[in-house]
Amino acid sequence: MVNTKILLDEAEIPTHWYNVIADMPNPPAPYLGPDGKPVTPEMMSAIFAPELIEQEMSTQRWIQIPQEVREILKLWRPSPLYRAHRLETVLNTPAKIYYKYEGVSPAGSHKPNSAVAQAYYNKIAGIKRLTTETGAGQWGSALSLAGNLFGLEVRVYMVKVSYEQKPFRRSMMQTWGAEVLPSPSNLTQAGQQILSHDPNCPGSLGIAISEAVEEAASRRDTNYTLGSVLNHVLLHQTVIGLETRKQLEKVGDYPDVIFAPCGGGSNVGGMMFPFLADKAAGKAIRLVAVEPTSCPTLTRGQFAYDYGDSVGLTPLILMYTLGHDFVPPGIHAGGLRYHGDSALVSQLYHEGILEAIAVPQLATFKAGVLFSKAEGIIPAPESNHAICAAIDEALRCKTSGEQKTILFTLSGHGHFDMLAYDKYLSGELVDQDYPEEILQAALQNLPKIHG
Amino acid sequence: MVNTKILLDEAEIPTHWYNVIADMPNPPAPYLGPDGKPVTPEMMSAIFAPELIEQEMSTQRWIQIPQEVREILKLWRPSPLYRAHRLETVLNTPAKIYYKYEGVSPAGSHKPNSAVAQAYYNKIAGIKRLTTETGAGQWGSALSLAGNLFGLEVRVYMVKVSYEQKPFRRSMMQTWGAEVLPSPSNLTQAGQQILSHDPNCPGSLGIAISEAVEEAASRRDTNYTLGSVLNHVLLHQTVIGLETRKQLEKVGDYPDVIFAPCGGGSNVGGMMFPFLADKAAGKAIRLVAVEPTSCPTLTRGQFAYDYGDSVGLTPLILMYTLGHDFVPPGIHAGGLRYHGDSALVSQLYHEGILEAIAVPQLATFKAGVLFSKAEGIIPAPESNHAICAAIDEALRCKTSGEQKTILFTLSGHGHFDMLAYDKYLSGELVDQDYPEEILQAALQNLPKIHG
Numbered sequence: 084m085v086n087t088k089i090l091l092d093e094a095e096i097p098t099h100w101y102n103v104i105a106d107m108p109n110p111p112a113p114y115l116g117p118d119g120k121p122v123t124p125e126m127m128s129a130i131f132a133p134e135l136i137e138q139e140m141s142t143q144r145w146i147q148i149p150q151e152v153r154e155i156l157k158l159w160r161p162s163p164l165y166r167a168h169r170l171e172t173v174l175n176t177p178a179k180i181y182y183k184y185e186g187v188s189p190a191g192s193h194k195p196n197s198a199v200a201q202a203y204y205n206k207i208a209g210i211k212r213l214t215t216e217t218g219a220g221q222w223g224s225a226l227s228l229a230g231n232l233f234g235l236e237v238r239v240y241m242v243k244v245s246y247e248q249k250p251f252r253r254s255m256m257q258t259w260g261a262e263v264l265p266s267p268s269n270l271t272q273a274g275q276q277i278l279s280h281d282p283n284c285p286g287s288l289g290i291a292i293s294e295a296v297e298e299a300a301s302r303r304d305t306n307y308t309l310g311s312v313l314n315h316v317l318l319h320q321t322v323i324g325l326e327t328r329k330q331l332e333k334v335g336d337y338p339d340v341i342f343a344p345c346g347g348g349s350n351v352g353g354m355m356f357p358f359l360a361d362k363a364a365g366k367a368i369r370l371v372a373v374e375p376t377s378c379p380t381l382t383r384g385q386f387a388y389d390y391g392d393s394v395g396l397t398p399l400i401l402m403y404t405l406g407h408d409f410v411p412p413g414i415h416a417g418g419l420r421y422h423g424d425s426a427l428v429s430q431l432y433h434e435g436i437l438e439a440i441a442v443p444q445l446a447t448f449k450a451g452v453l454f455s456k457a458e459g460i461i462p463a464p465e466s467n468h469a470i471c472a473a474i475d476e477a478l479r480c481k482t483s484g485e486q487k488t489i490l491f492t493l494s495g496h497g498h499f500d501m502l503a504y505d506k507y508l509s510g511e512l513v514d515q516d517y518p519e520e521i522l523q524a525a526l527q528n529l530p531k532i533h534g
Numbered sequence: 535m536v537n538t539k540i541l542l543d544e545a546e547i548p549t550h551w552y553n554v555i556a557d558m559p560n561p562p563a564p565y566l567g568p569d570g571k572p573v574t575p576e577m578m579s580a581i582f583a584p585e586l587i588e589q590e591m592s593t594q595r596w597i598q599i600p601q602e603v604r605e606i607l608k609l610w611r612p613s614p615l616y617r618a619h620r621l622e623t624v625l626n627t628p629a630k631i632y633y634k635y636e637g638v639s640p641a642g643s644h645k646p647n648s649a650v651a652q653a654y655y656n657k658i659a660g661i662k663r664l665t666t667e668t669g670a671g672q673w674g675s676a677l678s679l680a681g682n683l684f685g686l687e688v689r690v691y692m693v694k695v696s697y698e699q700k701p702f703r704r705s706m707m708q709t710w711g712a713e714v715l716p717s718p719s720n721l722t723q724a725g726q727q728i729l730s731h732d733p734n735c736p737g738s739l740g741i742a743i744s745e746a747v748e749e750a751a752s753r754r755d756t757n758y759t760l761g762s763v764l765n766h767v768l769l770h771q772t773v774i775g776l777e778t779r780k781q782l783e784k785v786g787d788y789p790d791v792i793f794a795p796c797g798g799g800s801n802v803g804g805m806m807f808p809f810l811a812d813k814a815a816g817k818a819i820r821l822v823a824v825e826p827t828s829c830p831t832l833t834r835g836q837f838a839y840d841y842g843d844s845v846g847l848t849p850l851i852l853m854y855t856l857g858h859d860f861v862p863p864g865i866h867a868g869g870l871r872y873h874g875d876s877a878l879v880s881q882l883y884h885e886g887i888l889e890a891i892a893v894p895q896l897a898t899f900k901a902g903v904l905f906s907k908a909e910g911i912i913p914a915p916e917s918n919h920a921i922c923a924a925i926d927e928a929l930r931c932k933t934s935g936e937q938k939t940i941l942f943t944l945s946g947h948g949h950f951d952m953l954a955y956d957k958y959l960s961g962e963l964v965d966q967d968y969p970e971e972i973l974q975a976a977l978q979n980l981p982k983i984h985g
Contacts, residue, residue, distance in 0.1 A: 086544050087608040093537055157538040158910045169609075169683075187638065189910035191949065231907050232620075251952035258906050258955050455709050456682050459609045459640035498642065498949040501702035504709050 087168060089330040091161035096153055097325040100318045103356040103427060105144035106363060108434060111314070111426050112401035115388060119532050122398045130299040130307040132208040135201060138315040146318065148200075155199045155232055159188045160322065164330035165493075170457040171477070178480035179336065180473060182493045183327045183354065184460065190255070192463065192495030193353060194225030194310055197319035201308045202229035212236040212305040214298045216266065216291030219245055219417035220252025221463075221495065222310030227261035240266035240294045243286035245417075252499055266291040273297050273394070287410070288420070289393020296396055311347025312391060312400075312425050320353025323492065328357055331490075338368060338490035340476060344468040345372035345381065345439065346418045348425030354492045355437065356427075362436065372428065372439040373468040375447075376516045378411035380404065380424045381432050381439035383522055387529050389423055399530060402429040406525030412515035414444050415503035416464035422525075440472060443514040447471045448507040451497070463495035464503050538619060540781040542612035547604055548776040551769045554807040554878060556595035557814060559885060562765070562877050563852035566839060570983050573849045581750040581758040583659040586652060589766040597769065599651075606650045606683055610639045611773065615781035616944075621908040622928070629931035630787065631924060633944045634778045634805065635911065641706070643914065643946030644804060645676030645761055648770035652759045653680035663687040663756040665749045667717065667742030670696055670868035671703025672914075672946065673761030678712035691717035691745045694737035696868075703950055717742040724748050724845070738861070739871070740844020747847055762798025763842060763851075763876050771804025774943065779808055782941075789819060789941035791927060795919040796823035796832065796890065797869045799876030805943045806888065807878075813887065823879065823890040824919040826898075827967045829862035831855065831875045832883050832890035834973055838980050840874055850981060853880040857976030863966035865895050866954035867915040873976075891923060894965040898922045899958040902948070914946035915954050 104111060113121035127136045138146060148156075167180040185193035205213060213230050216239070217223025223239040230237035239261055246253060246265040253263050266286045267274035273293040277284050284290075299307035309316060331337055341358060343350040355370040362368050374381055381403045389404040391397035404423040405411075411420045423429075431437045451467035453474065454460070462470060469491040480487050497504065506512045555562060564572035575587045582590075589597060599607075618631040636644035656664060664681050667690070668674025674690040681688035690712055697704060697716040704714050717737045718725035724744040728735050735741075750758035760767060782788055792809060794801040806821040813819050825832055832854045840855040842848035855874040856862075862871045874880075882888045902918035904925065905911070913921060920942040931938050948955065957963045 087605075088544060090541060090543075092541075093539065154538075189906075189912065228910055232910070250956060251949075254952035254956040254959070255912060255949075257959050258903055258912055258952075260907060452709055455640075456711060459679055459683070461640065461706060461709055496949075498702075498706075498947075501705035501709075505701060505705040508705070508708050 085168070086166065088163040088165055089333055090163055091326060091329060093157045093161070095329060096156055096160050097148060097322050099145040099147050101321040101325060101357050102141055102144055102146055102318055103352070103359055104142050104314070106360045107431065109430070111430050114398040114400055115532065116398055130296060132204040132210060132306055134204040134208070135315050138318055139313060149203060152200050152203050156196070156322070161326045162187050164327055165458070167458055170454060173453070173457045174474065174477045174481065176477040176481045177484060177486045178477045179486070179488045180477055181331070181338070181488070181490045183323060184493045185323065186460065186493065186496035190221070190224045190228050191498060192221050192225065193320060193323060193350060194222050195228055196322055196353070197310065197316045197349065198225040198229035199232070200319045202226070202233045202235055205306050206233040206235060210235065210304060210306045212238065212302070213308050214238045214240070214295040214305060215308045215310070216240045216288060216295045218242050218288050218420070219249055220256065221418055223263070224252050224255045225310065226308055227256040227259040230261065231259045237261040238298070239263045240268065240291040242266055242288060242291050243284070266294050268294060271297045287393060292392040293394050293396050311349040312423070314427060316349055317352030317356065317425055317427060320349045321357050323353040324355060324357030327354065327490065336488055339487040340369040340371060340489055342371050342373050342469040342472040342491040344419060344465045344492070344494060345374045345424070345428070346421045346465065348428035350492050350494050351428050351437070352425060359436065370437045371472060372432065372437055373472045374439060374441050375414055375416055375419050375468065376441040376443045376514070377414050378405065378420050379441040380422065382441045385526050385529065386429060386433050388532050389529055391423060395530070399532065400426050402426050403432065404529070405522060406528050408528055409525035414515060415500060416447070416468065418465040419468065442468055442471045443516060445512060445514050448504070448512060450474050452507070460493065461497040461504070462493055463497045464500050466492070466494045536619070537617065539614040539616055540784055541614055542777060542780060544608045544612070546780060547607055547611050548599060548773050550596040550598050552772040552776060552808050553592055553595055553597055553769055554803070554810055555593050555765070557811045558882065560881070562881050565849040565851055566983065567849055581747060583655040583661060583757055585655040585659070586766050589769055590764060600654060603651050603654050607647070607773070612777045613638050615778055616909070618909055621905060624904070624908045625925065625928050625932065627928040627932045628935060628937045629928045630937070630939045631928055632782070632789070632939070632941045634774060635944045636774065637911065637944065637947035641675045641679050642949060643672050643676065644771060644774060644801060645673050646679055647773055647804070648761065648767045648800065649676040649680035650683070651770040653677070653684045653686055656757050657684040657686055661686065661755060661757045663689065663753070664759050665689045665691070665746040665756060666759045666761070667691045667739060667746045669693050669739050669871070670700055671707065672869055674714070675703050675706045676761065677759055678707040678710040681712065682710040688712040689749070690714045691719065691742040693717055693739060693742050694735070717745050719745060722748045738844060743843040744845050744847050762800040763874070765878060767800055768803030768807065768876055768878060771800045772808050774804040775806060775808030778805065778941065787939055790938040791820040791822060791940055793822050793824050793920040793923040793942040795870060795916045795943065795945060796825045796875070796879070797872045797916065799879035801943050801945050802879050802888070803876060810887065821888045822923060823883065823888055824923045825890060825892050826865055826867055826870050826919065827892040827894045827965070828865050829856065829871050830892040831873065833892045836977050836980065837880060837884050839983050840980055842874060846981070850983065851877050853877050854883065855980070856973060857979050859979055860976035865966060866951060867898070867919065869916040870919065893919055893922045894967060896963060896965050899955070899963060901925050903958070911944065912948040912955070913944055914948045915951050917943070917945045
């Protein structure tokens, strides 16, 4: 009997996170303040826990995972690595396909890997409350779960249109005890200002970030948390790639190519960074970020300093960006609708170490349905991007006869996204890609650096 | 580091199902036809595959699981057994609590364990199509998954009110390629008859069964499948209890009491039957079925011959029943809204080998939320019944100081049931228990046996 799942014991949950900065050919560019000068740890301490700021700036290769965090990770980790025997048969490919399934967490995605660590460090820093923003609710639910497990209050500013249209992830957050507010709200100056101009404003991720940051900055007992983009978030997600390495070792295999969906970069960093040193040492491994053609940050954006949020409250980050006021169309892979990208992912892509491709929405759902029928699991729309690229690669192998080993991240299940599948199956879903002129227009608004 | 999950290798998926009939003190009473005479295999062959009929009537203790079925089970089995460390701490109980988590299947519940076996046996019997009924969609989605994996067409008659109000499990079935029809439909005589009287009929499980059975009986290439109640369904579910026994052996433990939610009996049979021989051999183990007070089949029903469906198309089954025309209130644990119960579970309860208790809806949601906050996983409303009973037992242990080992089945996750949590959290949910007079009235309509 050939194994379908490659499992690890709980004792094999990584003891340390891997910090890719130690192995990057060039150090990442610093975050800049409004004055064009590098942001200091002191400036960040108004809204972040000290250990998280230290991790954000650390150059140490291995950072120990606190025992308290590992204890919580045991509720769902190590996550299974699957050999996709049935998908290989359906595709009739000589390639071997593996996928790491992160949908086994109680929130149904990889997001809790960092939420648990962030909640823990805030707890030991004496913080009582956490704020964050959420769109469709994947990160908000992860933080609600983690905050509850460490006895912290959580307030989630949820983009109003999602709050009203997608009530089920909201209910999930509330079940774990979080307070969920439609954003813009009346509780912050940012929210009040926007509502005074437009009382029916449907909200945006940028506005929700502004509200969550404003509240955290104004209250001593409260900190802010983010679910992607930042170095420490990607650091926490490296448990994904570290476990995968061990699992592949158990079956004597190694990937020729890895695909992960790419929004802010937490999947890409989490899976690929632990394989990066091998590449530097000469291993022929391709690391490919997969983004939507409707939000093509890496493939069509510009490598420049830009704000992390829409209204310009955050420091400036050197990253691939479509412009901080770029509003991507309402595709169903909500987690990939971000104008920018992690500084680390951006720099590694800029230096040719990571690759990137963009795939259109319809193709991703076609791939997701094919995958569901072969492997059973119905994937999140974000995950369908990696699946789409992996299937294309497997079909290329069919043509070429190559017996490549393909690995991808199945970052979450699609049980909260069935409306999207419904629309795809009924033929209502369309590709929503932006013409060059619109992309170019948004790039005109990049901030000027007064350095 | 103490383990949270007790895992098995794929090679430890059971090789045989356990047939409890071999160890029952008295053989189960036969199913009876309309003439009061026992139903023969020939009569069943119009709608069931030959191997399933054989299993339905078998007295053999162990029945081999086909390799093809085990290969599919590997997509999610063995399922994890959790030691509920965090729940124990929250309850401050000296009891040890274990739960077997069946929500890891692609459909999110234990139902695929039998769906895969039923699809397989129909496939090798040359059947091309399967029909079934579904209420909220848990069984329909399991059969859609399984049918697709074996290349069978699946048609699901879904109770119309659920079809319209709960679109997401429908989308799930359609993603796996099944055809889902609102019932009553115009495709069957049963459906046409009902629609001619009431064009706006919202449907019921009884009507949907009639439609699915009628279609299967009228087409040679088509068979019918059922997700609970029948002996062969409970047989297939014994992988749950068999795995659990092995997992507890690994940590040197054994349950003093087992709780499982009870609707048609597939959870109770699946988890408890493999422990039954121990009880007969003198082990002091309690096996407790947990049902809703709003559908109290075992605790307030009558042990009598009754129909399995509402309109009287099925054979007569000797079981605990509330009367085949009893319509339970619309509680959110849709899987427990069945007027009758498995013949095997009924007889074992009648003989005092199994126990049963009933719990009200609000208490089950209170227990489910407490569990979610401690253990992370948000349970299905059905599972909350077992959780409620397990927590009560753990709190009794706190009072008495007993260090009991408590085991329960967490039969599925609640990701498709967040509306129910929403209503509970917002205070809209109420207990809907039936007064004695109504229960007595339904029991007046039990069929007369012309034996």
